Amino acid sequence: MIGLLPAFVVIPLIAAFILPLFGKKGKDAATILANAVILLLLVLAVVAVYSGKQGIYEIGDWSIPLGINLVLDGLSALMLLAIATVATAAMLFSARYMEQYTAKAKYLSLFLLMVAGMNGVVLSGDIFNLFVFLEIASLASYALVGFGCGHEELEASFKYMVLGSVGSIFILFSVGLVYGHTGTLNMAYISQTIQNNGGLNAGLTFALALFIVGFGLKAALVPFHAWLPDAHPSAPAPISAMLSGILIKTLGVYALSRVVFNIFGVSQATGWLIIVLGLISMIIGAFLAIGQEDLKRLMAYSSISQIGYVVLGIGLGAALIQKGEDKLASLAILGGLFHLVNHAVYKSLLFLNSGSIEMATGTRRLEQMGGLAAKLPYTRATCAVASASIVGIPPFSGFWSKLILIIAAILAGYYWIAAIIVFVSLCTLIMYLKVHRYVFLGQLPEKLQNARENKGTMLFAMAFLACLCILMGLLVIIPGLKEAVLDPAVKVLTGGFEYSRFVIGPGG
Amino acid sequence: MPYALCFLLFMIGLYCAVVKKNMVKIVIGIMVMEYAVNLFLIMLGYQAPVQLTKSEKQLLSTTPIAAGQGPVVSDETGQTEEKLSVPSVAPILSREDLIEDENGQVKISQLFRMTTVDPLPQALVLTAIVISLGSLALMISICIRTYEKYGTFDITEIRRLKG
Known part of the structure; x- marks a missing residue:
């Protein structure tokens, strides 16, 4: 398995550069090739999680710290699986949906570049390499947001690009600072140097602050969220699903937690900073979402609110580790990571639903829709499942992750955090009741009499994700699954500096 | 500044x-x-520029990368002819080879680190x-x-x- 690690980056990268050669005539062949590549990645990711193998791969046989390494541990494996799952559904959906646009082969190529970049971010064990992969994924996503080349797409893409570039520059700046203070770029060796020095000095603290701002911009946490409500609705629906579902988590939350937990080490201050960022995102995202009249814009604001839950869980974990309550910390991190995976599934499903609705009706305005329940029965059913999940109605996946978060908050004695979690869930309920009320119930407008549901791959993609939404709860109920899938990822974060000992080895 | x-x-x-x-x-x-x-x-x-002595300059002018046969170096007294066993492949990166010969080798690597960015x-x-x-x-x-x-x-x- 470890020998196959470069395949996660290399295969989509090669395919991305072959695809544009197909041109207009070979559109179907290009679609099949892209789908095959993504399916292969899904199989590889399942194998990576299932085998439970962990290890490092040294590129070109240059031993670390001279060479660059790829690291597969529990957290990376979980993220790889999440990326591959969402990408599979979005790719299947695009097979039919992207027929509305020209230059489909180029779209597929950018899509695969984005996946290659994200896989690279998740696997990289070198901090500069992480930045390079992050830029690959970001640049592909800037281009994909503006793919329609309409008025709104270009405006959103420019806004996203400016803020995204500022975030990237902050990250590069702090990579430079870290190199200046530790003399190495390998994440494990940076962490070892910090441990040997007995903590952070002023320069490294500044670097950590820059990292939090940079990754916060990528994750769209609330003070830095301005680009997300424009960028996510303007992109084509499968890309919205990718961006909201997984891109903000890989580039933002994953990278942030890797840097904070494994490289710099947690402290009370960073933990609480992350908790506060998470809480503000939850509340403001939810309030802004309720007022929206645009279907996809509402979902985008709801993404900000949901990413707050993930960050809250992780921040709570950081603060609790520092207090020495390891059990509670792993519970909070488990809640955060489980919510991350759940949100990846149901939010991408919701965005695919919105794509299906937009394709059938030609509009995203809520007030122009109504009574579509009879016209789009399958979209309605899957959308109901996803909404129930995101709100947190018991058998569905979102319930379990929120429950774990609430239990962790209560056991740690932070009753007000638990209250806020419940309150934001109620706001989420309001916004998705609004979606159902305006889109599927009520009077069918004259214009939409001819609305038709798209069958085939689009339906299959939505059904796939809806099944996952229902089944994901099993991950924590069935005893063996949690130990196999979620616990290794939680251990990576609670272990903290164990990461450097794992990578360098006992002799290092 | x-x-x-x-x-x-x-x-x-x-x-x-x-x-x-x-x-x-x-x-x-x-x-x-x-x-x-x-x-x-x-x-x-x-790296701020460093003043080198004449012999040090001479030592450095024989770049370690131009390997194959070891460059001939004479020190101040002019008596020693020292063959540097410079490895033929990627000399700077393989540390074992540098430590092998104490006199010339280590000096070159230290000088090299002192004078290069x-x-x-x-x-x-x-x-x-x-x-x-x-x-x-x-x-x-x-x-x-x-x-x-x-x-x-x-x-x-x-x-x-x-x-």
């Missing part, structure tokens, strides 16, 4: 990107920030420049397409998205 100037440049770029209303000026601001960071990275590897930041800057070139091209093309649609570069007039 140079670091402060570098930070100042960064702040000028940030100010430009945040305050200016013209899309092209925003792009320029971002690029100024990018260059400030590149400058910062280059300065990390900067750190090459890693330069490699980083090269990569960062390529990345920023890519993002610059994309940004400018988006600016051009936006101009075609809206007929202006002023972001206060390009405001369809809000809420």
Whole structure:
């Protein structure tokens, strides 16, 4: 398995550069090739999680710290699986949906570049390499947001690009600072140097602050969220699903937690900073979402609110580790990571639903829709499942992750955090009741009499994700699954500096 | 002091990107920030010039990379002819070979480290420049397409998205 690690980056990268050669005539062949590549990645990711193998791969046989390494541990494996799952559904959906646009082969190529970049971010064990992969994924996503080349797409893409570039520059700046203070770029060796020095000095603290701002911009946490409500609705629906579902988590939350937990080490201050960022995102995202009249814009604001839950869980974990309550910390991190995976599934499903609705009706305005329940029965059913999940109605996946978060908050004695979690869930309920009320119930407008549901791959993609939404709860109920899938990822974060000992080895 | 100037440049770029209303000026601001960071990275590897003695210069002038047969070096007394067993492949990177011969080898490596700049930041800057070139091209093309649609570069007039 470890020998196959470069395949996660290399295969989509090669395919991305072959695809544009197909041109207009070979559109179907290009679609099949892209789908095959993504399916292969899904199989590889399942194998990576299932085998439970962990290890490092040294590129070109240059031993670390001279060479660059790829690291597969529990957290990376979980993220790889999440990326591959969402990408599979979005790719299947695009097979039919992207027929509305020209230059489909180029779209597929950018899509695969984005996946290659994200896989690279998740696997990289070198901090500069992480930045390079992050830029690959970001640049592909800037281009994909503006793919329609309409008025709104270009405006959103420019806004996203400016803020995204500022975030990237902050990250590069702090990579430079870290190199200046530790003399190495390998994440494990940076962490070892910090441990040997007995903590952070002023320069490294500044670097950590820059990292939090940079990754916060990528994750769209609330003070830095301005680009997300424009960028996510303007992109084509499968890309919205990718961006909201997984891109903000890989580039933002994953990278942030890797840097904070494994490289710099947690402290009370960073933990609480992350908790506060998470809480503000939850509340403001939810309030802004309720007022929206645009279907996809509402979902985008709801993404900000949901990413707050993930960050809250992780921040709570950081603060609790520092207090020495390891059990509670792993519970909070488990809640955060489980919510991350759940949100990846149901939010991408919701965005695919919105794509299906937009394709059938030609509009995203809520007030122009109504009574579509009879016209789009399958979209309605899957959308109901996803909404129930995101709100947190018991058998569905979102319930379990929120429950774990609430239990962790209560056991740690932070009753007000638990209250806020419940309150934001109620706001989420309001916004998705609004979606159902305006889109599927009520009077069918004259214009939409001819609305038709798209069958085939689009339906299959939505059904796939809806099944996952229902089944994901099993991950924590069935005893063996949690130990196999979620616990290794939680251990990576609670272990903290164990990461450097794992990578360098006992002799290092 | 140079670091402060570098930070100042960064702040000028940030100010430009945040305050200016013209899309092209925003792009320029971002690029100024990018260059400030590149400058910062280059300065990390900067090494102040060192005064070398004549023999040290001679020692260094036989570059360790031109391997194969060991270069002949004579020290101040002019008596010793010392063959340096320089490894033929990637000599600087394989530490075992450097330690093997104490007299000449270690001296060369220490001298080399004393008189050369750190090459890693330069490699980083090269990569960062390529990345920023890519993002610059994309940004400018988006600016051009936006101009075609809206007929202006002023972001206060390009405001369809809000809420």
